[in-house]
Amino acid sequence: MPPPDAMVAPVDPDARAFRPAPRRATLRGWGGGAGAVGWSLRPDRAQAMGAALELFRERAGGPDAWAGVIPRGMGRSYGDAAQLLGGLALDMTALKGFELDPDQGTVTAGAGVTIGELLEHLVPAGWMVPVVPGTQHVSVGGAIASDIHGKNHGAAGTFGSHVVSLTLLKSSGEIVELFPGANERLFEATVGGMGLTGAILSARIRLAPVSSPLLSVDTDRVGDLEQALAVLGEPGGPHRVAWLDLLGTRPGRGIVTRASHVTGGAVPLPVRGAATATARTEVPAGWPSGLLRPGAVRAFNELRFRRAPTSERGRVEAIGRHMFPLDWLGAWPRLYGSTGLVQYQLVVPYGAERVLDSVVAELRRAWIPCYLAVLKDFGAANRAPLSFPLAGWTLALDLPRTAPGIGAALDRCDALVAAAGGRVYLTKDARLRPEALAAMYPRLKEWRAVRDEADPGFVWRSDLALRTGLVTVAR
Numbered sequence: 087m088p089p090p091d092a093m094v095a096p097v098d099p100d101a102r103a104f105r106p107a108p109r110r111a112t113l114r115g116w117g118g119g120a121g122a123v124g125w126s127l128r129p130d131r132a133q134a135m136g137a138a139l140e141l142f143r144e145r146a147g148g149p150d151a152w153a154g155v156i157p158r159g160m161g162r163s164y165g166d167a168a169q170l171l172g173g174l175a176l177d178m179t180a181l182k183g184f185e186l187d188p189d190q191g192t193v194t195a196g197a198g199v200t201i202g203e204l205l206e207h208l209v210p211a212g213w214m215v216p217v218v219p220g221t222q223h224v225s226v227g228g229a230i231a232s233d234i235h236g237k238n239h240g241a242a243g244t245f246g247s248h249v250v251s252l253t254l255l256k257s258s259g260e261i262v263e264l265f266p267g268a269n270e271r272l273f274e275a276t277v278g279g280m281g282l283t284g285a286i287l288s289a290r291i292r293l294a295p296v297s298s299p300l301l302s303v304d305t306d307r308v309g310d311l312e313q314a315l316a317v318l319g320e321p322g323g324p325h326r327v328a329w330l331d332l333l334g335t336r337p338g339r340g341i342v343t344r345a346s347h348v349t350g351g352a353v354p355l356p357v358r359g360a361a362t363a364t365a366r367t368e369v370p371a372g373w374p375s376g377l378l379r380p381g382a383v384r385a386f387n388e389l390r391f392r393r394a395p396t397s398e399r400g401r402v403e404a405i406g407r408h409m410f411p412l413d414w415l416g417a418w419p420r421l422y423g424s425t426g427l428v429q430y431q432l433v434v435p436y437g438a439e440r441v442l443d444s445v446v447a448e449l450r451r452a453w454i455p456c457y458l459a460v461l462k463d464f465g466a467a468n469r470a471p472l473s474f475p476l477a478g479w480t481l482a483l484d485l486p487r488t489a490p491g492i493g494a495a496l497d498r499c500d501a502l503v504a505a506a507g508g509r510v511y512l513t514k515d516a517r518l519r520p521e522a523l524a525a526m527y528p529r530l531k532e533w534r535a536v537r538d539e540a541d542p543g544f545v546w547r548s549d550l551a552l553r554t555g556l557v558t559v560a561r
Protein backbone atom coordinates (compact mmCIF):
# COMPACT_ATOMS: atom_id res chain seq x y z
CA MET A 87 0.00 0.00 0.00
CA PRO A 88 1.32 3.51 -0.78
CA PRO A 89 1.66 5.91 2.15
CA PRO A 90 -1.24 8.27 2.94
CA ASP A 91 -0.91 11.50 0.95
CA ALA A 92 -1.34 13.82 3.96
CA MET A 93 2.07 12.55 5.07
CA VAL A 94 3.87 12.99 1.77
CA ALA A 95 2.26 15.88 -0.11
CA PRO A 96 2.11 19.51 1.01
CA VAL A 97 -1.21 21.37 0.86
CA ASP A 98 -1.76 22.68 -2.63
CA PRO A 99 -1.96 26.49 -2.53
CA ASP A 100 -4.55 26.38 -5.30
CA ALA A 101 -7.02 24.12 -3.55
CA ARG A 102 -9.58 24.78 -6.28
CA ALA A 103 -7.70 22.29 -8.44
CA PHE A 104 -9.07 19.59 -6.13
CA ARG A 105 -12.55 21.00 -5.66
CA PRO A 106 -14.99 18.10 -5.30
CA ALA A 107 -18.78 18.21 -5.91
CA PRO A 108 -21.18 18.00 -2.93
CA ARG A 109 -24.28 15.82 -3.11
CA ARG A 110 -27.54 15.91 -1.19
CA ALA A 111 -27.69 13.04 1.29
CA THR A 112 -29.70 11.63 4.17
CA LEU A 113 -27.18 10.41 6.71
CA ARG A 114 -27.87 8.30 9.75
CA GLY A 115 -25.96 6.37 12.35
CA TRP A 116 -25.49 2.60 12.43
CA GLY A 117 -28.56 2.31 14.67
CA GLY A 118 -30.75 3.55 11.79
CA GLY A 119 -33.81 5.75 12.19
CA ALA A 120 -34.81 8.85 10.27
CA GLY A 121 -31.34 10.40 10.00
CA ALA A 122 -30.60 13.96 8.88
CA VAL A 123 -30.82 15.54 5.46
CA GLY A 124 -27.73 17.48 4.53
CA TRP A 125 -24.85 17.40 2.09
CA SER A 126 -21.97 15.03 1.64
CA LEU A 127 -18.58 15.45 0.01
CA ARG A 128 -16.04 12.68 -0.48
CA PRO A 129 -12.74 14.32 -1.38
CA ASP A 130 -10.27 11.81 -2.74
CA ARG A 131 -7.13 13.32 -1.24
CA ALA A 132 -6.09 15.26 1.81
CA GLN A 133 -5.56 18.51 -0.10
CA ALA A 134 -9.16 18.51 -1.33
CA MET A 135 -10.44 18.59 2.25
CA GLY A 136 -9.26 22.21 2.42
CA ALA A 137 -11.18 22.95 -0.77
CA ALA A 138 -14.33 21.60 0.87
CA LEU A 139 -13.86 24.05 3.75
CA GLU A 140 -13.39 26.85 1.26
CA LEU A 141 -16.71 25.91 -0.32
CA PHE A 142 -18.32 26.01 3.13
CA ARG A 143 -17.00 29.54 3.72
CA GLU A 144 -18.16 30.75 0.28
CA ARG A 145 -21.70 29.63 1.02
CA ALA A 146 -21.77 31.09 4.54
CA GLY A 147 -24.38 33.81 4.99
CA GLY A 148 -26.04 33.00 1.65
CA PRO A 149 -29.33 31.20 0.95
CA ASP A 150 -27.53 27.87 0.46
CA ALA A 151 -25.31 28.16 3.54
CA TRP A 152 -24.44 24.92 5.33
CA ALA A 153 -25.16 24.59 9.06
CA GLY A 154 -21.59 23.47 9.71
CA VAL A 155 -19.18 20.68 8.81
CA ILE A 156 -18.65 17.26 10.41
CA PRO A 157 -16.10 14.62 9.39
CA ARG A 158 -17.61 11.20 8.73
CA GLY A 159 -15.85 7.85 8.54
CA MET A 160 -17.56 4.48 8.08
CA GLY A 161 -20.78 5.59 9.81
CA ARG A 162 -20.46 2.90 12.50
CA SER A 163 -21.28 5.25 15.36
CA TYR A 164 -24.78 4.26 16.40
CA GLY A 165 -26.44 7.66 16.84
CA ASP A 166 -26.05 11.15 15.38
CA ALA A 167 -22.31 11.78 15.86
CA ALA A 168 -21.42 11.76 12.16
CA GLN A 169 -24.35 13.72 10.72
CA LEU A 170 -25.56 17.31 10.76
CA LEU A 171 -29.00 18.49 9.71
CA GLY A 172 -28.51 20.99 6.87
CA GLY A 173 -24.75 20.68 7.18
CA LEU A 174 -21.87 19.18 5.26
CA ALA A 175 -20.59 15.71 6.10
CA LEU A 176 -16.97 15.45 5.05
CA ASP A 177 -16.65 11.81 4.03
CA MET A 178 -13.10 10.78 4.92
CA THR A 179 -13.26 7.24 3.55
CA ALA A 180 -11.26 7.95 0.38
CA LEU A 181 -8.16 8.83 2.41
CA LYS A 182 -6.56 5.44 1.95
CA GLY A 183 -2.96 4.28 1.94
CA PHE A 184 -0.77 3.11 4.76
CA GLU A 185 2.88 2.37 5.36
CA LEU A 186 4.36 -0.07 7.86
CA ASP A 187 7.61 0.86 9.58
CA PRO A 188 8.77 -2.51 10.95
CA ASP A 189 11.84 -0.97 12.62
CA GLN A 190 9.71 1.40 14.70
CA GLY A 191 6.76 -1.00 14.98
CA THR A 192 4.38 1.68 13.68
CA VAL A 193 1.99 2.15 10.80
CA THR A 194 1.14 5.51 9.23
CA ALA A 195 -2.37 5.38 7.80
CA GLY A 196 -4.82 7.65 6.04
CA ALA A 197 -7.89 8.49 8.13
CA GLY A 198 -10.16 6.47 5.82
CA VAL A 199 -8.26 3.19 6.16
CA THR A 200 -10.31 0.70 8.14
CA ILE A 201 -9.17 -1.50 11.01
CA GLY A 202 -10.02 -4.51 8.82
CA GLU A 203 -7.78 -3.28 5.99
CA LEU A 204 -4.94 -2.80 8.44
CA LEU A 205 -5.38 -6.24 10.00
CA GLU A 206 -5.55 -7.96 6.63
CA HIS A 207 -2.08 -6.68 5.73
CA LEU A 208 -0.38 -6.23 9.08
CA VAL A 209 -1.17 -9.51 10.85
CA PRO A 210 0.47 -11.65 8.12
CA ALA A 211 3.51 -9.36 8.52
CA GLY A 212 3.57 -10.08 12.28
CA TRP A 213 1.88 -6.92 13.60
CA MET A 214 -1.43 -6.44 15.40
CA VAL A 215 -3.49 -3.28 15.68
CA PRO A 216 -3.27 -2.93 19.48
CA VAL A 217 -6.92 -2.00 20.04
CA VAL A 218 -9.77 -3.27 17.85
CA PRO A 219 -13.50 -2.69 18.41
CA GLY A 220 -16.31 -5.20 17.90
CA THR A 221 -16.41 -4.48 14.17
CA GLN A 222 -13.57 -4.28 11.67
CA HIS A 223 -15.46 -1.66 9.60
CA VAL A 224 -14.25 1.36 11.54
CA SER A 225 -11.95 4.00 10.06
CA VAL A 226 -8.71 5.15 11.67
CA GLY A 227 -10.16 8.68 11.93
CA GLY A 228 -13.33 7.38 13.59
CA ALA A 229 -11.30 5.19 15.96
CA ILE A 230 -9.33 8.22 17.18
CA ALA A 231 -12.31 10.62 17.26
CA SER A 232 -14.22 8.17 19.51
CA ASP A 233 -11.06 6.98 21.32
CA ILE A 234 -12.34 3.45 20.92
CA HIS A 235 -11.63 0.55 23.25
CA GLY A 236 -11.36 -3.16 22.64
CA LYS A 237 -11.92 -6.27 24.73
CA ASN A 238 -8.39 -5.71 26.07
CA HIS A 239 -8.80 -2.28 27.63
CA GLY A 240 -7.33 -3.41 30.94
CA ALA A 241 -4.10 -4.43 29.21
CA ALA A 242 -3.88 -2.01 26.28
CA GLY A 243 -5.96 1.09 27.09
CA THR A 244 -7.72 2.92 24.29
CA PHE A 245 -6.82 3.32 20.61
CA GLY A 246 -5.77 6.90 21.30
CA SER A 247 -3.06 5.73 23.72
CA HIS A 248 -1.26 4.13 20.75
CA VAL A 249 -1.37 7.16 18.46
CA VAL A 250 2.17 8.49 18.09
CA SER A 251 1.12 11.49 15.99
CA LEU A 252 -1.75 12.66 13.84
CA THR A 253 -2.38 15.30 11.19
CA LEU A 254 -5.43 17.50 11.69
CA LEU A 255 -7.17 19.83 9.27
CA LYS A 256 -8.37 22.80 11.30
CA SER A 257 -11.37 24.93 10.34
CA SER A 258 -8.96 27.69 9.26
CA GLY A 259 -7.68 25.34 6.54
CA GLU A 260 -4.34 24.91 8.31
CA ILE A 261 -3.00 21.35 8.63
CA VAL A 262 -1.12 20.67 11.87
CA GLU A 263 0.75 17.63 13.10
CA LEU A 264 -0.10 16.84 16.71
CA PHE A 265 1.79 14.68 19.18
CA PRO A 266 0.94 13.50 22.66
CA GLY A 267 3.19 15.70 24.80
CA ALA A 268 4.14 18.72 22.66
CA ASN A 269 1.02 20.68 21.68
CA GLU A 270 -0.85 18.04 23.63
CA ARG A 271 -4.00 19.96 24.59
CA LEU A 272 -5.31 19.89 21.03
CA PHE A 273 -4.06 16.32 20.59
CA GLU A 274 -5.96 15.22 23.68
CA ALA A 275 -9.06 17.19 22.75
CA THR A 276 -9.01 15.47 19.34
CA VAL A 277 -8.68 11.98 20.83
CA GLY A 278 -12.29 11.23 21.79
CA GLY A 279 -13.27 14.70 20.48
CA MET A 280 -16.01 13.31 18.19
CA GLY A 281 -14.73 15.16 15.10
CA LEU A 282 -15.34 18.55 16.69
CA THR A 283 -11.75 19.85 16.71
CA GLY A 284 -11.12 19.21 13.02
CA ALA A 285 -10.73 16.47 10.42
CA ILE A 286 -8.05 13.89 11.13
CA LEU A 287 -6.23 13.24 7.86
CA SER A 288 -3.77 10.57 8.92
CA ALA A 289 -2.17 9.05 11.99
CA ARG A 290 0.87 7.09 13.03
CA ILE A 291 -0.06 4.20 15.29
CA ARG A 292 2.14 2.01 17.46
CA LEU A 293 1.57 -1.70 16.75
CA ALA A 294 1.93 -4.83 18.85
CA PRO A 295 3.98 -7.78 17.54
CA VAL A 296 2.11 -11.07 17.00
CA SER A 297 3.39 -14.41 15.81
CA SER A 298 0.09 -15.95 14.77
CA PRO A 299 -3.37 -14.92 13.53
CA LEU A 300 -4.88 -17.09 16.23
CA LEU A 301 -6.21 -16.65 19.75
CA SER A 302 -6.41 -19.16 22.56
CA VAL A 303 -9.87 -18.76 24.11
CA ASP A 304 -11.10 -19.80 27.57
CA THR A 305 -14.90 -19.97 27.87
CA ASP A 306 -17.12 -20.13 30.97
CA ARG A 307 -20.88 -20.27 31.22
CA VAL A 308 -22.20 -18.10 34.07
CA GLY A 309 -25.57 -18.19 35.82
CA ASP A 310 -25.99 -14.50 36.57
CA LEU A 311 -24.42 -11.06 36.45
CA GLU A 312 -22.55 -11.56 39.70
CA GLN A 313 -20.83 -14.65 38.33
CA ALA A 314 -20.03 -12.85 35.09
CA LEU A 315 -18.30 -10.08 37.05
CA ALA A 316 -16.40 -12.66 39.09
CA VAL A 317 -15.09 -14.56 36.04
CA LEU A 318 -14.16 -11.32 34.24
CA GLY A 319 -12.20 -10.40 37.36
CA GLU A 320 -10.13 -13.61 37.30
CA PRO A 321 -6.66 -13.82 35.74
CA GLY A 322 -6.45 -14.98 32.15
CA GLY A 323 -6.13 -13.68 28.58
CA PRO A 324 -6.30 -9.91 28.02
CA HIS A 325 -9.24 -9.98 25.57
CA ARG A 326 -12.23 -10.35 27.94
CA VAL A 327 -15.92 -10.05 27.29
CA ALA A 328 -19.22 -11.42 28.54
CA TRP A 329 -22.34 -11.91 26.47
CA LEU A 330 -25.40 -11.71 28.73
CA ASP A 331 -28.95 -12.92 28.20
CA LEU A 332 -31.25 -10.29 29.73
CA LEU A 333 -34.51 -11.72 28.38
CA GLY A 334 -34.70 -14.92 30.39
CA THR A 335 -36.23 -15.55 33.80
CA ARG A 336 -32.74 -15.26 35.32
CA PRO A 337 -31.45 -12.08 33.65
CA GLY A 338 -27.69 -11.99 33.43
CA ARG A 339 -26.80 -15.58 32.69
CA GLY A 340 -24.28 -15.65 29.91
CA ILE A 341 -20.97 -16.67 28.39
CA VAL A 342 -17.61 -15.18 29.39
CA THR A 343 -14.54 -15.49 27.18
CA ARG A 344 -10.94 -14.60 27.98
CA ALA A 345 -8.52 -14.84 25.07
CA SER A 346 -4.83 -14.36 24.44
CA HIS A 347 -2.72 -14.40 21.29
CA VAL A 348 -1.24 -17.77 20.40
CA THR A 349 2.52 -17.45 20.47
CA GLY A 350 5.31 -19.41 18.86
CA GLY A 351 3.96 -19.47 15.32
CA ALA A 352 1.73 -22.52 15.86
CA VAL A 353 0.13 -21.68 12.52
CA PRO A 354 2.13 -19.88 9.82
CA LEU A 355 1.44 -16.15 9.75
CA PRO A 356 0.43 -15.69 6.13
CA VAL A 357 -3.06 -17.09 6.59
CA ARG A 358 -5.00 -14.51 4.60
CA GLY A 359 -8.35 -13.53 6.00
CA ALA A 360 -7.78 -15.06 9.45
CA ALA A 361 -7.66 -11.66 11.13
CA THR A 362 -10.86 -10.35 9.54
CA ALA A 363 -14.45 -11.52 9.05
CA THR A 364 -16.35 -11.71 5.76
CA ALA A 365 -20.13 -11.29 5.86
CA ARG A 366 -21.75 -14.58 4.83
CA THR A 367 -25.09 -12.95 4.14
CA GLU A 368 -26.86 -9.61 4.53
CA VAL A 369 -30.22 -8.69 6.06
CA PRO A 370 -32.25 -7.39 3.08
CA ALA A 371 -33.55 -3.81 2.97
CA GLY A 372 -37.17 -3.51 4.08
CA TRP A 373 -36.91 -6.36 6.62
CA PRO A 374 -40.11 -6.17 8.72
CA SER A 375 -39.44 -5.04 12.30
CA GLY A 376 -42.26 -7.26 13.59
CA LEU A 377 -40.07 -10.36 13.25
CA LEU A 378 -37.77 -9.24 16.04
CA ARG A 379 -39.72 -10.14 19.15
CA PRO A 380 -38.63 -10.91 22.71
CA GLY A 381 -39.94 -14.49 22.33
CA ALA A 382 -37.80 -15.17 19.24
CA VAL A 383 -34.65 -13.65 20.74
CA ARG A 384 -35.28 -15.50 24.03
CA ALA A 385 -35.32 -18.78 22.11
CA PHE A 386 -32.14 -17.82 20.24
CA ASN A 387 -30.45 -16.89 23.53
CA GLU A 388 -31.47 -20.21 25.06
CA LEU A 389 -29.88 -22.06 22.17
CA ARG A 390 -26.74 -19.93 22.32
CA PHE A 391 -26.37 -20.47 26.05
CA ARG A 392 -26.91 -24.25 25.85
CA ARG A 393 -24.47 -24.68 22.95
CA ALA A 394 -21.65 -22.97 24.86
CA PRO A 395 -19.37 -25.25 26.87
CA THR A 396 -19.81 -25.03 30.65
CA SER A 397 -16.09 -24.51 30.94
CA GLU A 398 -13.47 -24.86 28.23
CA ARG A 399 -9.80 -23.96 28.09
CA GLY A 400 -7.51 -23.14 25.17
CA ARG A 401 -9.87 -23.40 22.20
CA VAL A 402 -8.03 -21.98 19.19
CA GLU A 403 -9.90 -19.39 17.13
CA ALA A 404 -8.89 -17.01 14.34
CA ILE A 405 -8.68 -13.33 15.37
CA GLY A 406 -11.42 -12.31 12.91
CA ARG A 407 -13.87 -14.93 14.09
CA HIS A 408 -13.40 -14.09 17.75
CA MET A 409 -13.19 -10.30 17.55
CA PHE A 410 -15.87 -9.48 14.98
CA PRO A 411 -18.83 -11.85 15.47
CA LEU A 412 -21.38 -9.28 14.25
CA ASP A 413 -19.54 -8.70 10.97
CA TRP A 414 -20.63 -12.15 9.74
CA LEU A 415 -24.15 -10.78 9.16
CA GLY A 416 -24.18 -7.72 6.89
CA ALA A 417 -26.53 -4.79 7.66
CA TRP A 418 -27.77 -6.52 10.84
CA PRO A 419 -29.46 -3.36 12.30
CA ARG A 420 -32.12 -3.90 9.61
CA LEU A 421 -33.43 -6.68 11.88
CA TYR A 422 -34.89 -3.82 13.95
CA GLY A 423 -36.88 -2.55 10.95
CA SER A 424 -36.91 1.03 9.68
CA THR A 425 -37.10 2.59 13.15
CA GLY A 426 -33.78 1.05 14.17
CA LEU A 427 -32.09 0.54 17.52
CA VAL A 428 -30.46 2.53 20.27
CA GLN A 429 -27.32 1.25 21.90
CA TYR A 430 -26.98 2.36 25.51
CA GLN A 431 -23.38 1.86 26.64
CA LEU A 432 -22.46 2.91 30.15
CA VAL A 433 -19.43 2.61 32.38
CA VAL A 434 -19.46 2.70 36.18
CA PRO A 435 -16.43 2.61 38.48
CA TYR A 436 -15.43 -0.54 40.33
CA GLY A 437 -17.47 -0.66 43.52
CA ALA A 438 -20.64 0.57 41.77
CA GLU A 439 -21.63 -2.87 40.42
CA ARG A 440 -25.14 -2.47 41.88
CA VAL A 441 -25.82 0.19 39.22
CA LEU A 442 -25.53 -2.50 36.52
CA ASP A 443 -28.32 -4.43 38.26
CA SER A 444 -30.37 -1.26 38.72
CA VAL A 445 -30.13 -0.31 35.04
CA VAL A 446 -31.19 -3.79 33.95
CA ALA A 447 -34.06 -3.72 36.47
CA GLU A 448 -35.14 -0.25 35.31
CA LEU A 449 -35.41 -1.41 31.70
CA ARG A 450 -37.24 -4.61 32.67
CA ARG A 451 -39.70 -2.62 34.77
CA ALA A 452 -40.42 -0.44 31.74
CA TRP A 453 -40.85 -3.54 29.52
CA ILE A 454 -38.03 -2.50 27.20
CA PRO A 455 -36.54 -5.63 25.67
CA CYS A 456 -32.76 -5.81 25.51
CA TYR A 457 -31.81 -7.89 22.48
CA LEU A 458 -28.05 -7.85 22.99
CA ALA A 459 -26.04 -7.18 26.16
CA VAL A 460 -22.25 -7.12 26.39
CA LEU A 461 -20.21 -6.60 29.57
CA LYS A 462 -16.50 -5.76 29.73
CA ASP A 463 -13.98 -4.60 32.30
CA PHE A 464 -11.95 -1.42 31.81
CA GLY A 465 -8.53 -0.41 33.10
CA ALA A 466 -7.44 3.12 33.98
CA ALA A 467 -8.72 6.14 32.03
CA ASN A 468 -6.35 7.99 29.70
CA ARG A 469 -5.65 11.73 29.65
CA ALA A 470 -8.11 12.77 26.94
CA PRO A 471 -10.92 14.81 28.57
CA LEU A 472 -13.78 13.27 26.56
CA SER A 473 -12.46 9.71 26.47
CA PHE A 474 -15.19 7.30 27.60
CA PRO A 475 -13.39 4.49 29.49
CA LEU A 476 -12.62 4.70 33.19
CA ALA A 477 -11.55 1.95 35.57
CA GLY A 478 -14.73 -0.07 36.05
CA TRP A 479 -17.41 -2.06 34.24
CA THR A 480 -18.95 -1.22 30.89
CA LEU A 481 -22.31 -2.58 29.78
CA ALA A 482 -23.64 -2.14 26.22
CA LEU A 483 -27.34 -2.76 25.60
CA ASP A 484 -29.11 -2.91 22.21
CA LEU A 485 -32.70 -1.68 22.53
CA PRO A 486 -35.45 -1.03 19.96
CA ARG A 487 -35.39 2.72 19.32
CA THR A 488 -39.15 3.23 19.45
CA ALA A 489 -40.00 0.97 22.41
CA PRO A 490 -42.73 2.81 24.39
CA GLY A 491 -41.27 4.64 27.39
CA ILE A 492 -37.65 4.18 26.32
CA GLY A 493 -36.75 7.89 26.57
CA ALA A 494 -37.90 8.26 30.18
CA ALA A 495 -36.40 4.89 31.20
CA LEU A 496 -32.97 5.79 29.79
CA ASP A 497 -33.14 9.21 31.45
CA ARG A 498 -33.61 7.37 34.76
CA CYS A 499 -30.66 5.12 33.90
CA ASP A 500 -28.55 8.21 33.13
CA ALA A 501 -29.29 9.56 36.59
CA LEU A 502 -28.18 6.26 38.20
CA VAL A 503 -24.98 6.13 36.11
CA ALA A 504 -24.06 9.79 36.71
CA ALA A 505 -24.70 9.53 40.46
CA ALA A 506 -22.23 6.61 40.60
CA GLY A 507 -19.51 8.63 38.83
CA GLY A 508 -20.09 6.85 35.52
CA ARG A 509 -20.93 8.00 32.00
CA VAL A 510 -22.44 6.89 28.72
CA TYR A 511 -20.47 6.49 25.49
CA LEU A 512 -21.02 9.40 23.11
CA THR A 513 -20.28 7.44 19.94
CA LYS A 514 -23.19 5.12 20.73
CA ASP A 515 -25.53 7.85 21.92
CA ALA A 516 -28.71 9.15 20.25
CA ARG A 517 -30.64 10.71 23.15
CA LEU A 518 -28.48 12.03 26.00
CA ARG A 519 -29.54 15.40 27.49
CA PRO A 520 -27.13 18.33 28.06
CA GLU A 521 -27.52 18.18 31.88
CA ALA A 522 -26.59 14.50 31.87
CA LEU A 523 -23.58 15.11 29.62
CA ALA A 524 -22.27 17.78 31.98
CA ALA A 525 -22.78 15.50 34.99
CA MET A 526 -20.99 12.57 33.35
CA TYR A 527 -18.01 14.32 31.76
CA PRO A 528 -16.48 16.51 34.49
CA ARG A 529 -13.72 17.79 32.16
CA LEU A 530 -16.20 19.06 29.58
CA LYS A 531 -15.38 22.76 30.20
CA GLU A 532 -11.67 22.13 29.79
CA TRP A 533 -12.31 20.29 26.50
CA ARG A 534 -14.64 23.04 25.25
CA ALA A 535 -12.02 25.72 25.92
CA VAL A 536 -9.45 23.92 23.74
CA ARG A 537 -12.04 23.15 21.07
CA ASP A 538 -13.35 26.71 20.92
CA GLU A 539 -9.83 28.09 20.62
CA ALA A 540 -9.08 25.73 17.72
CA ASP A 541 -12.38 26.48 15.97
CA PRO A 542 -13.62 29.91 17.10
CA GLY A 543 -16.14 30.12 14.24
CA PHE A 544 -17.84 26.86 15.31
CA VAL A 545 -17.45 25.33 11.86
CA TRP A 546 -17.27 21.76 13.23
CA ARG A 547 -20.68 20.68 14.50
CA SER A 548 -22.78 17.56 14.54
CA ASP A 549 -26.33 16.71 15.55
CA LEU A 550 -24.82 14.99 18.60
CA ALA A 551 -22.84 18.11 19.50
CA LEU A 552 -25.84 20.46 19.19
CA ARG A 553 -28.25 18.09 20.95
CA THR A 554 -26.05 17.42 23.97
CA GLY A 555 -24.40 20.85 24.19
CA LEU A 556 -20.90 19.53 23.46
CA VAL A 557 -20.70 22.56 21.20
CA THR A 558 -22.69 25.48 22.54
CA VAL A 559 -23.71 27.70 19.68
CA ALA A 560 -27.10 28.99 18.54
CA ARG A 561 -28.35 27.06 15.49
Ligand SMILES: Cc1cc2nc3c(=O)[nH]c(=O)nc-3n(C[C@H](O)[C@H](O)[C@H](O)COP(=O)(O)OP(=O)(O)OC[C@H]3O[C@@H](n4cnc5c(N)ncnc54)[C@H](O)[C@@H]3O)c2cc1C
Binds near residue numbers: 178
Ligand atom coordinates in the same frame (compact mmCIF):
# COMPACT_ATOMS: atom_id res chain seq x y z
C1 LIG B 1 -20.92 -3.68 15.60
C2 LIG B 1 -20.17 -2.57 16.26
C3 LIG B 1 -19.31 -2.86 17.29
C4 LIG B 1 -18.61 -1.82 17.92
N1 LIG B 1 -17.76 -2.14 18.94
C5 LIG B 1 -17.07 -1.17 19.56
C6 LIG B 1 -16.14 -1.48 20.60
O1 LIG B 1 -15.95 -2.64 20.95
N2 LIG B 1 -15.47 -0.45 21.17
C7 LIG B 1 -15.66 0.85 20.79
O2 LIG B 1 -15.00 1.72 21.36
N3 LIG B 1 -16.51 1.17 19.81
C8 LIG B 1 -17.22 0.20 19.19
N4 LIG B 1 -18.08 0.52 18.17
C9 LIG B 1 -18.25 1.95 17.82
C10 LIG B 1 -17.25 2.39 16.76
O3 LIG B 1 -15.97 1.88 17.01
C11 LIG B 1 -17.14 3.93 16.78
O4 LIG B 1 -18.39 4.51 16.64
C12 LIG B 1 -16.21 4.47 15.70
O5 LIG B 1 -15.99 5.83 15.92
C13 LIG B 1 -16.80 4.30 14.32
O6 LIG B 1 -15.86 4.70 13.34
P1 LIG B 1 -16.37 5.23 11.94
O7 LIG B 1 -15.22 5.26 11.01
O8 LIG B 1 -17.54 4.43 11.50
O9 LIG B 1 -16.79 6.70 12.31
P2 LIG B 1 -18.20 7.46 12.13
O10 LIG B 1 -19.28 6.66 12.74
O11 LIG B 1 -18.36 7.85 10.72
O12 LIG B 1 -17.92 8.74 13.04
C14 LIG B 1 -17.82 8.60 14.43
C15 LIG B 1 -17.25 9.90 15.01
O13 LIG B 1 -15.92 10.07 14.54
C16 LIG B 1 -15.78 11.31 13.86
N5 LIG B 1 -14.85 11.10 12.76
C17 LIG B 1 -14.88 10.11 11.83
N6 LIG B 1 -13.82 10.23 11.00
C18 LIG B 1 -13.12 11.32 11.41
C19 LIG B 1 -11.94 11.97 10.96
N7 LIG B 1 -11.24 11.52 9.91
N8 LIG B 1 -11.53 13.08 11.61
C20 LIG B 1 -12.20 13.53 12.71
N9 LIG B 1 -13.32 12.96 13.17
C21 LIG B 1 -13.78 11.86 12.54
C22 LIG B 1 -17.18 11.69 13.41
O14 LIG B 1 -17.32 13.08 13.28
C23 LIG B 1 -18.01 11.14 14.55
O15 LIG B 1 -18.05 12.06 15.61
C24 LIG B 1 -18.79 -0.47 17.50
C25 LIG B 1 -19.66 -0.19 16.45
C26 LIG B 1 -20.35 -1.23 15.83
C27 LIG B 1 -21.27 -0.90 14.69
